Amino acid sequence: MANTIEYNGYIGSIEYSSEDKCFFGKLEMIEDLVTFEAISSNELEENFHTVVDEYMQTCKDLNREPQKTYKGILSNRA
Numbered sequence: 207m208a209n210t211i212e213y214n215g216y217i218g219s220i221e222y223s224s225e226d227k228c229f230f231g232k233l234e235m236i237e238d239l240v241t242f243e244a245i246s247s248n249e250l251e252e253n254f255h256t257v258v259d260e261y262m263q264t265c266k267d268l269n270r271e272p273q274k275t276y277k278g279i280l281s282n283r284a
Contacts, residue, residue, distance in 0.1 A: 210234070211254050214262075217275055218242065218254045233261070236273040 209220040211231070219231040229250045230243040242257045244250035265272035 211251060213255050213258050215275060216258045216261075218258075220250065233258070233275075235275045238273055 211218045211220055216236075217234045219234050220229060221231060222229050228243050228245050229247070230241065231250070231254070232242070233240040238261070240257055240261050242250070242253040244253045262272050
């Protein structure tokens with residue numbers, strides 16, 4: 207992924223919508239859908255950190271483990 211951001215073990219995608227004039231993204235490599243958006247790059251980074259923290263807190267409140275980013279190693283045994 208070329209346009210990504212990382213925080214606390216999570217990777218977020220970064221895209222830009224020229225139509226809406228905003229940046230947006232989602233947490234990558236987890237099954238839960240967690241999105242964020244912003245007008246500026248500084249705001250994007252702040253919002254990304256906030257959604258990661260909120261995701262982890264929500265999982266704690268629901269008494270479930272937050273999903274972690276899949277690692278780049280896949281073991282396939284025949």
